[in-house]
Amino acid sequence: MKLFWLIVLIFCIVWYATMTLYVGIRGFFDIFSMLQSIKENNPNNRISV
Amino acid sequence: MGYFSFLDGTIVVIYLLLTIVAGLAVRKYVGKVEHYLVAGREMNLYLGIASLAATEFGIVTCMYTAQNGLKMGFAGAVPGILQTIAMLLVGITGFCIKPLRDAGVMTIPELFENRFGPSVRWLSGVVIVLGGLLNMGVFLRTGGEFLLITMGYNPAEFATTYRLEIMMSILLIIVALYTVLGGMLSVLVTDFLQFIVMSTSMLVVTILILTKIGWSEIVNAVETHLGPKGFNPFLMERGWEFVLFNLCLQFAVVLTWQAVIQRILSAKSTRVGKLIYVNTSFFFTARFLIPGLWGMAALAVLTPEGIGENTLYAMPKFLSIFLPSGLMGFLIAGMLAADMSTDSAYMLTWGGVIYNDILAPLRKKHPWSEKKGVLINRTIVALIGLFLLFYGLWYPLKGNLWDYLGVTGTIYLSSMSVLLIACCYWKRANNWGAMGAIIAGAVFPIGFLVLQQLPITAEWAQRVGPYKSGLASYAGSALAMIIGTFLKELFVKKSNTEFEGH
Numbered sequence: 001m002k003l004f005w006l007i008v009l010i011f012c013i014v015w016y017a018t019m020t021l022y023v024g025i026r027g028f029f030d031i032f033s034m035l036q037s038i039k040e041n042n043p044n045n046r047i048s049v
Numbered sequence: 050m051g052y053f054s055f056l057d058g059t060i061v062v063i064y065l066l067l068t069i070v071a072g073l074a075v076r077k078y079v080g081k082v083e084h085y086l087v088a089g090r091e092m093n094l095y096l097g098i099a100s101l102a103a104t105e106f107g108i109v110t111c112m113y114t115a116q117n118g119l120k121m122g123f124a125g126a127v128p129g130i131l132q133t134i135a136m137l138l139v140g141i142t143g144f145c146i147k148p149l150r151d152a153g154v155m156t157i158p159e160l161f162e163n164r165f166g167p168s169v170r171w172l173s174g175v176v177i178v179l180g181g182l183l184n185m186g187v188f189l190r191t192g193g194e195f196l197l198i199t200m201g202y203n204p205a206e207f208a209t210t211y212r213l214e215i216m217m218s219i220l221l222i223i224v225a226l227y228t229v230l231g232g233m234l235s236v237l238v239t240d241f242l243q244f245i246v247m248s249t250s251m252l253v254v255t256i257l258i259l260t261k262i263g264w265s266e267i268v269n270a271v272e273t274h275l276g277p278k279g280f281n282p283f284l285m286e287r288g289w290e291f292v293l294f295n296l297c298l299q300f301a302v303v304l305t306w307q308a309v310i311q312r313i314l315s316a317k318s319t320r321v322g323k324l325i326y327v328n329t330s331f332f333f334t335a336r337f338l339i340p341g342l343w344g345m346a347a348l349a350v351l352t353p354e355g356i357g358e359n360t361l362y363a364m365p366k367f368l369s370i371f372l373p374s375g376l377m378g379f380l381i382a383g384m385l386a387a388d389m390s391t392d393s394a395y396m397l398t399w400g401g402v403i404y405n406d407i408l409a410p411l412r413k414k415h416p417w418s419e420k421k422g423v424l425i426n427r428t429i430v431a432l433i434g435l436f437l438l439f440y441g442l443w444y445p446l447k448g449n450l451w452d453y454l455g456v457t458g459t460i461y462l463s464s465m466s467v468l469l470i471a472c473c474y475w476k477r478a479n480n481w482g483a484m485g486a487i488i489a490g491a492v493f494p495i496g497f498l499v500l501q502q503l504p505i506t507a508e509w510a511q512r513v514g515p516y517k518s519g520l521a522s523y524a525g526s527a528l529a530m531i532i533g534t535f536l537k538e539l540f541v542k543k544s545n546t547e548f549e550g551h
Contacts, residue, residue, distance in 0.1 A: 001280035002268055005123045008130075009342065012335045013255060019332070020248040023095045027241050030096035034237070037091045038078050 053200040057378025064246060064382040065223065068389065071242055072227025072235040082422040085232030086155050086401045087315040092237060097325035099244035100237050100394070101312045102332045106247065107391030108192035108384050111340045113454075115364035118344025119356075122271040122279025125344075127292060129337025132299040133330045139303050140326025143319065148473045149310070150319040157305060157469060158406040164472045165483040167410055172487055173465065174406030177307055180461035181399045182433070184454060186441040188395075191361075192388040193217040196381060198365035199372075218438060220389065225434035228393040229427045233315060236393045243386035250383025253376065254368070255339050258346045261371075267342065270349035290516035297523045298459070301466035308398045343368065392437075400429040463522040464490025467530050478534050485533030490526035493518050 079085050092100070117125025139146055154160045158177065162170035193213040198204055202212065227235040258267075271279040278284040282292055302309065303326070316322035347356065347367035356363040372380060404426050409416070417425060464487045471478035471486075497518035500510040 001123075001277075005126075005280060006264065008126075008334065009338060012331070012338050013252065015331050016248060016335045016339075017252055019098070019328075020245065020252065023098050024245050026095035027099045027244075030093040031238055031241060033093060034088065034091040034096065035075065035078055035234075038080075038084060038089045038234075041089070 054374040060378035061382050072239045075234045076231040081419045088233040092315045098329050100240040101329045103240040103244040103390035104394040106387050108195045108388045109188045114337045114340040115344035118341030122275045124282035126337040126341045127282045128295040129334045132333035135300045135303040136330035146313050150322045156405045165480040169483045176461045180457050184457040185395050189217045189441040195365045199368045201369050224389050224392045229430045240390045243390040246386040247383045250380045267345050294516040294519045301462040305465040396433045459494040460491045463526045467526040479537050481537035482530040482534035485529035486526045489529035493522035
């Protein structure tokens with residue numbers, strides 16, 4: 001069981017680090033494309049608060 | 050010896066300023082209720098992964114998973130593995146989430162109306178909000194306790210000073226400010242920032258623990274204090290019940306926890322929603338195992354006197370003496386990020402259900418305009434903030450926190466998961482069954498808590514245990530759905546036959 005948990009932990013750290021880096025880069029572009037789509041689809045519906 | 054320094058404070062202030070600016074910058078894009086509640090359904094894969102992970106990891110999660118690590122060793126991380134399996138299976142197959150996303154609804158109860166009628170939608174909304182808000186009511190205080198203990202403050206001082214209340218009130222005001230104004234758009238943008246800060250700090254602290262304390266030392270501590278059951282959950286007392294109950298619970302969370310499901314409903318398409326689940330699934334193992342390891346490290350480093358009576362405080366006490374200056378500020382910023390993302394998403398989630406399923410159905414003949422709808426949503430989120438402030442922070446909670454969280458969660462998770470499965474895949478399911486499932490799902494956990502408090506039944510309740518009552522809630526809810534459905538078929542068919550006879 002100890003070996004099982006060691007493997008899970010190592011996989012966890014490697015996966016999490018890779019995911020953080022990858023999502024950190026790609027997610028940044030997702031934000032801009034999301035805001036751009038909302039702006040293009042609803043040019044007249046913007047409310048300033 | 051760590052403790053909070055000027056450098057740590059500077060890191061935290063910079064992070065908070067960045068969050069406020071990012072959160073407020075996107076408020077101008079909110080033009081419709083759909084933008085406010087589900088980001089106009091424009092969320093793509095990577096932003097969805099960041100948002101789901103950030104939402105589902107708050108300080109309260111960190112505290113309980115670390116406590117699991119301390120008290121149960123590696124076996125305490127089993128619920129995380131079960132959630133990974135549940136999310137992976139649901140993500141690959143699209144079980145329930147595909148019909149839910151395809152229906153184009155903004156909340157789960159909205160889907161129920163098409164099948165079970167407006168009463169079931171309304172009652173589902175009430176049960177979800179009740180369970181969700183009561184559950185969330187304890188987040189703020191637990192978060193404050195973690196932050197102050199890690200910064201080096203003595204838990205004994207909490208009752209005599211208002212430090213915790215003031216600090217968390219300021220934090221809540223910041224979170225409420227951008228959530229009220231920007232809704233889901235602000236939540237997504239800040240979630241992204243918070244995911245990066247939270248994940249990086251968690252990874253750095255974990256690697257530091259493994260290099261400074263060492264894997265062998267942690268394993269030895271678990272072996273010495275807990276023995277083989279620290280590695281194998283089936284060797285624990287009521288081990289099978291624990292695993293089985295958590296399996297049901299994690300499947301129900303994946304299918305119906307509104308904060309999780311809102312990410313599916315905000316996704317650009319059903320395919321993106323499914324991919325978000327598949328790609329985030331392993332995060333849920335990390336969510337239990339990483340803070341669990343911090344709890345086990347506390348077990349290895351602290352003396353029994355150092356741990357004290359409240360095992361919940363052991364992990365932050367350990368971090369307060371373990372982390373060097375600079376890294377302490379980074380961790381505090383990371384945990385603030387975790388807490389803020391959870392609070393903002395949960396405020397918006399429960400607010401969305403109040404608007405969409407409790408208030409809006411009452412105005413079907415004269416629906417609100419989009420502008421008024423956004424304004425009402427903002428007011429609801431602000432009121433939830435007020436509720437959290439007074440109920441969760443200034444009102445001292447009595448009793449066991451873990452039982453409280455378990456009960457409030459199960460009240461709605463059991464019935465909503467049964468309703469969702471029946472709604473999507475059982476053509477005969479009807480509103481009698483749905484009503485029965487909601488009532489049965491709530492009766493068992495509430496009944497258990499009441500019986501636990503009564504002196505005459507306390508011993509019996511102790512013998513039954515929380516896992517059996519939780520399992521009974523899922524089984525009872527499913528059974529009530531089946532019996533209710535057949536009863537309606539029987540009675541309605543009978544009355545129709547009699548009517549035709551006349």
